[in-house]
Amino acid sequence: MGEHGGTPEQGEPDLCDFCGAVVDDDTELYALVPDSSVIHAHDPKFDGKRLVSACTEEHRHRLAEQYRRRPFVDAEQWAGKVLRAVEKNRGRRIDDAVLVELTGLTVDQIHAGVAWHSERARAFRDRRDRDDGPSY
Structure with missing residues (x-):
């Protein structure tokens, strides 16, 4: 048995994206939410859409609200499409x-x-260099 009760043949159990509770196929709820960081590996029609899992209707609603409030950054989406x-x-x-x-x-x-x-790569390098400091 795995840590959460699943067997190795079943793989890892699904978790609620809001609270982390283990959910099973009979109780898992889903929502498709906007997220400019999501780029589908093969199909552009799924770009910008994240599938989230929830254990209750309240958690699904709260997840959807979190993503609705998160800015959708067009340039982030375009960068992903180019990459x-x-x-x-x-x-x-x-x-x-x-x-x-x-x-x-x-x-x-x-x-x-x-x-x-x-710009994001430059900012990451600057933070990394600042956090690492000089190595003596």
Whole structure:
């Protein structure tokens, strides 16, 4: 038996995304919520949509409210679409015209997504360098 009562053949049990309680197939509730950080591996129609699991109707409602209040950042979504296209087409020369074709975005959206991603990477490096400090 696993830590939460599941067997290895069953895999890990599902947990409520709100409270972490173990839920089973008979009681699990779902909601599809907006989330600009979600990029589907293969199908762009699922981009920006996160499937959350809940153990009660109240927790499903509270999860949906949390995600409704979270800003949906278009540039974050565009960055993810660009990264997916680049990853899927490694070794291929990719310019703006090809990215427009692969992502369905405009050139301005592509540039905004790349700028958003670059700024986040720069901020991460700055925090890391500041937190690590000098190594003597």
